[in-house]
Amino acid sequence: xxxxxxxxxxxxxxxxxxxxxxxxxxxxxxxxxxxxxxxxxxxxxxxxxxxxxxxxxxxxxxxxxxxxxxxxxxxxxxxxxxxxxxxxxxxxxxxxxxxxxxxxxxxxxxxxxxxxxxxxxxxxxxxxxxxxxxx
Amino acid sequence: xxxxxxxxxxxxxxxxxxxxxxxxxxxxxxxxxxxxxxxxxxxxxxxxxxxxxxxxxxxxxxxxxxxxxxxxxxxxxxxxxxxxxxxxxxxxxxxxxxxxxxxxxxxxxxxxxxxxxxxxxxxxxxxxxxxxxxx
Amino acid sequence: xxxxxxxxxxxxxxxxxxxxxxxxxxxxxxxxxxxxxxxxxxxxxxxxxxxxxxxxxxxxxxxxxxxxxxxxxxxxxxxxxxxxxxxxxxxxxxxxxxxxxxxxxxxxxxxxxxxxxxxxxxxxxxxxxxxxxxx
Numbered sequence: 001x002x003x004x005x006x007x008x009x010x011x012x013x014x015x016x017x018x019x020x021x022x023x024x025x026x027x028x029x030x031x032x033x034x035x036x037x038x039x040x041x042x043x044x045x046x047x048x049x050x051x052x053x054x055x056x057x058x059x060x061x062x063x064x065x066x067x068x069x070x071x072x073x074x075x076x077x078x079x080x081x082x083x084x085x086x087x088x089x090x091x092x093x094x095x096x097x098x099x100x101x102x103x104x105x106x107x108x109x110x111x112x113x114x115x116x117x118x119x120x121x122x123x124x125x126x127x128x129x130x131x132x133x134x135x
Numbered sequence: 136x137x138x139x140x141x142x143x144x145x146x147x148x149x150x151x152x153x154x155x156x157x158x159x160x161x162x163x164x165x166x167x168x169x170x171x172x173x174x175x176x177x178x179x180x181x182x183x184x185x186x187x188x189x190x191x192x193x194x195x196x197x198x199x200x201x202x203x204x205x206x207x208x209x210x211x212x213x214x215x216x217x218x219x220x221x222x223x224x225x226x227x228x229x230x231x232x233x234x235x236x237x238x239x240x241x242x243x244x245x246x247x248x249x250x251x252x253x254x255x256x257x258x259x260x261x262x263x264x265x266x267x268x269x270x
Numbered sequence: 271x272x273x274x275x276x277x278x279x280x281x282x283x284x285x286x287x288x289x290x291x292x293x294x295x296x297x298x299x300x301x302x303x304x305x306x307x308x309x310x311x312x313x314x315x316x317x318x319x320x321x322x323x324x325x326x327x328x329x330x331x332x333x334x335x336x337x338x339x340x341x342x343x344x345x346x347x348x349x350x351x352x353x354x355x356x357x358x359x360x361x362x363x364x365x366x367x368x369x370x371x372x373x374x375x376x377x378x379x380x381x382x383x384x385x386x387x388x389x390x391x392x393x394x395x396x397x398x399x400x401x402x403x404x405x
Contacts, residue, residue: 004307006375037139039176039270041309043373045382047325052229055182064215064222065229068208073338080334087334094322094335098385099371101234103178103268105141110266112180115233131380133373135270135309135405172274174311174405187364190317199350199357200364203343236369238313238403240276245401247315250368270405 005033005134009042013049013124017070019062022130023116026102027109029132036107043099043131048089048123050096051130056116069122089122096120140168140269144177148184148259152205154197157265158251161237162244164267171242176268178234183224183258185231186265191251204257224257231255275303275404279312283319283394287340289332292400293386296372297379299402306377311403313369318359318393320366321400326386339392359392366390 007029011020022042030040044051055061073088080087100117103110111117119128142164146155157177165175179186190196208223215222235252238245246252254263277299281290292312300310314321325331343358350357370387373380381387389398 004375006307006373037141039268041371041373043371043380045380045385047323047331047382047384053182053233054225054229058217058219060217061182061222061225064217065226067214068212068222068226071214072207072342077338079337079341080330082328082330082334084328087331087338090324090331091335091338094324094390095230095365097232097367098323101176101178101236101371103141103176103266105139110178110180112182112264114182115180120229129382131373133309172276174403188317188368189360189364193352193354195350195352196317196357196360199352200361202349203347203357203361206349207342230365232367236311236313236371238276238311238401240274245313245315247317247399249317250315255364 005035007132009130009132011119011128011130013121013126016124017066018121018124019118021056021116021118026117026132030104033134035134037105039135040102040104041099041133045129048086048093049128050093050098050120051100052096052118052120053100053115054118055114057114086123092122140170142267144265144267146254146263146265148256148261151259152201153256153259154253156191156251156253161252161267165239168269170269172240174270175237175239176234178266180264183221183228184263185228185233185255186235187231187253187255188235188250189253190249192249221258227257275305277402279400279402281389281398281400283391283396286394287336288391288394289388291326291386291388296387296402300374300377303404305404307375309405310372310374311369313401315399318356318363319398320363320368320390321370322366322388322390323370323385324388325384327384356393362392
């Protein structure tokens with residue numbers, strides 16, 4: 001067992017808005033850590049993307065989520081003053097959240113049958129960093 | 136003290152949308168663990184419900200929250216493609232979040248005076264599982 | 271190293287809706303703890319405010335976020351029954367979330383270049399308490 005295991009996962013987005021699954025990267029890091037039981041904390045070091053756990057079976061779930069969030073929180077909104085024109089992405093980031101915490105046992109993430117871990121890109125394309133810390 | 140304490144809390148929902156308080160179940164598990172100080176991580180293994188901490192005094196808070204979320208994120212929305220007709224529930228799940236983390240000391244959850252822990256059902260009625268992990 | 275380090279950060283809000291940065295308070299507590307590596311869990315003991323990580327460079331991001339959330343989730347909404355007229359604040363609290371978890375190493379929070387930690391006041395002015403627990 002490596003104490004204080006931490007790793008950085010790099011994620012390349014290719015569109016302004018995109019949900020990119022990182023479950024296998026997290027599973028690989030967990031294997032590498034050789035820790036068998038605990039919690040896995042993922043934290044993104046950015047302010048215009050988020051992390052979430054959601055369905056990884058039907059890809060329509062992702063596109064429905066992104067479509068709805070784009071309509072609910074538009075990029076160009078009367079009253080936005082932030083000059084980078086990505087206030088919508090900052091808002092989505094705070095609503096979705098910048099971290100997820102997932103328990104694991106026997107060296108495996110305790111995700112439900114339909115769950116995957118996603119980086120939610122709201123202001124891409126960019127390279128993003130996700131810190132993975134095992135406790 | 137039992138090392139690596141984990142427990143599964145089962146929650147039965149009875150409606151499509153419902154906030155079900157699980158504070159006492161979490162307190163019971165904490166007592167059983169016999170751990171006195173740390174954090175309690177709750178994680179739901181599903182993609183159409185969420186976990187949150189909110190008021191447990193006036194039940195109108197719960198019904199106002201559910202009413203508003205139902206109006207804001209409708210079940211039937213032009214453009215949704217996911218065939219199970221629960222894309223709204225997936226979106227609510229990611230906005231509310233699939234986990235909560237609560238510190239405890241002296242064997243007691245450090246909740247504020249008005250706080251309770253809720254499973255937010257957005258696509259019931261179903262039996263849901265919440266993992267409780269103590270660190 | 272102090273085992274089981276916990277501290278309470280008090281935050282005074284001055285308006286109904288306000289994002290108050292608490293990054294330096296968290297950094298001070300971390301220094302005081304003398305713990306070098308782990309996760310820092312922040313938890314607010316209230317039901318009408320939230321905690322988030324977002325941009326701390328351009329103050330327009332904060333005002334855009336508050337403006338948008340105020341418009342999206344209005345204080346006075348037909349159908350709200352909760353008599354304290356702050357159901358909007360309860361909803362915002364559950365969407366933003368009542369806790370954040372941030373990894374640290376070498377005694378320093380692993381925040382990204384533009385990230386700061388905020389208490390999001392949605393029903394001020396009040397004094398708020400944020401628990402800081404180091405694991």
